Amino acid sequence: MLIFRYFAPVLLVLSAAAYGQPGDAFIVSGIAGRSGGTLVFAQRNEPKSLNPAVAADSASREVMHRINADLIHINRETQLTEPALAKSWTVSSDGLHYVLNLRKGVRFSDGHSFDADDVVFSFRVYLDEKVLSPQRDLLLLEGKPIAVRKLDAYRVAFDLPGPYAAAERLFDGFVILPRHILERPYLDGKLAEAWGVRSPADQVVGLGPFRLKQFVPGQRVVLERNPYYWKLDKEGTRLPYLSEVDFVFAGSEDMQVMRFQTGESDVISRPSARNFAVLQKEGERRGYTLKDAGPGLEYSVLFFNLNDSPAAGNAPFHRESFRRAVSLAIDRDAIVRLVYQGRAAALSTPVPPGDKAWVNDKLPRIVRSIPQAKQLLSADGFSWAPGGSLLDPAGKPVEFSIVTSAGNSERVQMATLIADDLKPLGIAVHVTPLDFASLLNRVFQTHDYEACLLSLSEADADPNTDMAVLLSSAGNHLWQPEQKTPATPWEAEIDGLMRRQMVTRNRVQRKQLFDRVQAIVMDKLPMIPLVSPYILVGARNDLGNFRPALLDHYALWNIEELYWRGGRD
Secondary structure, eight states: OOOOOOOOSSOEEEOGGGGTOOTTOEEOOSOOOOOOOEEEEEESSOOSOSOTTTOOSHHHHHHHHHHOOBSEEEOTTTOOEEESSEEEEEEOTTSOEEEEEEOTTOBOTTSOBOOHHHHHHHHHHHHOGGGTOTTGGGGEETTEEOEEEEEETTEEEEEOSSOOTTHHHHGGGOBOOOHHHHHHHHHTTOGGGTTOTTSOGGGOOOSSSEEEEEEETTTEEEEEEOTTOOEEOTTSOBSOOOSEEEEEEOSSHHHHHHHHHTTSOSEEESOOHHHHHHHHHHHHHHTEEEEEEEEOSEEEEEEEOOSSSTTTTTOGGGSHHHHHHHHHHOOHHHHHHHTSTTOEEEOSSSSOTTOTTTOOTTSOOOOOOHHHHHHHHHHTTOEEOTTSOEEOTTSOBOEEEEEEETTOHHHHHHHHHHHHHTGGGTOEEEEEEEOHHHHHHIIIIIOOOSEEEEEEEOSSSSGGGGHHHHSTTSTTOTTSOSOSSOSSHHHHHHHHHHHHHHHOOOHHHHHHHHHHHHHHHHHHOSEEEOEEEEEEEEEETTEETOOOOSSSSTTTTTGGGOEETTOOO
16 A cells, blocks of 8 residues: 655654664564574576666666665555654655754764765765766756755755655665765766676675675675664664575576575565466475465556667557557457466556556556457558558558567567467567567667567656656656657656656645546557566565565565574574
8 A cells, every 4th residue: 555645834753763763773673583594586687787876677676775775765565664874854844855864873884984975975976967877857856956965964955946746755766875985986987887797895885784795797696794784673683684695697587486496595586477386386395485465566568669760760650550559459368367377467557556546547448359450550541461461551561579588488478479469460570589688778778679578667656656767858768768858749748747746745636647647658558558467476484574565676675684583504
């Protein structure tokens, strides 16, 4: 359940005492565990970077967020905000001015003291246009940046240029960077090169529960316990409990599953429904438990290349009628049944069903209809050759390729089913699986693709997290990223609506704005929503405090609390 805190016209003070925290330590409320042992986590892909300012891929985030911390945190279990590096904060009556009170005595994982200078430096980096941080858009209101000021060593002011809906949730997405390590590469214009896969471990410094011990490209990332971490359990034991976390690169989902099944890894996150069913048969004998948490905030989309590039050219997918026809021809229910074995939800909106508070439930459910699809195409000048092949208005046969991640069997299967679904329209579709790095390069750098099938995951159940995809200027605006000006009137309308909802503090009005955004997306279909898979996870039976969440990071969100009940060396 998503809960928003809207600011009353009084000074709001959230104190550390309200969360049961003595002094500046954060006391967690979970079951007290025992220290020691290594947790092995097999992930499909290798991190591209450990630099929070520039890395955006899920494999990088999975590791980075074990090393770093933020100012105000969204608890993945309750979905409420809670103090983190900021032990308390005050908000002015108009909601435009925040003062964050930082914890004293906190140290980075190399022992260096943390203070307000690190906070100011971090937001300077995120706001710098030259850094190209994917989070930057969230710090702009009507094109104006949030101002960050140091008040003293342990107080920082944030001045908003206008109202910001659910502003305290914003801080969760910005980890605090070590000024003493990264300021020099930043001033030299080399920040993007920092903390790469071959950086010395002692130079990758954070405020999270673990620190980098070893990065072996192509094999593993090993993290060790951060001895300076600022959280304690209720008995006064410094967290985390685990001594090490070993991220091993499986390379594919099948290898990831095999490692978990045979006991070579201890936690599995997001296996396919097919593999989930296979694992269920062996759980009792092999000593692990699987959990189906239901629909979450992840969803799959098919989108076309609408860039001005040779790959796109004058292709038919620039025509709205074509995109609508493709959407109508896709059998989403079959995808749910065949790919996910019923553990997914078919989509008729660009908002996943786990985001119950914000989905536009007034949009009509999409039902597959080949006759309606053909009618749309025929009305827009498409025709069919004697053999049944679809011809565009210029008389050219219609065919295209779908690129998707070779390491994700579900997406490859989805793309194959879509290719079959489009055959009755006379469209020839070729499925081209690529390694994930090549896929991202084609979509966001070279624009050398025709159509792509990807999964998106919202970091929070709030419309502001969609800014990175829906704003035309955003780097993750899938179908045509980083536009200097909106390419179409409807994209300009979406830009305006998203910026308005961002500053609207009335929840009903904000919902109306976001409903309109969803309606535009489903009318123009720059990306075609497909399905939202259920959150499937698993862990060894002797892993304590394992409580998977619907928000990313599903399995390891509370890694500082995980422990081995029987103890492990």
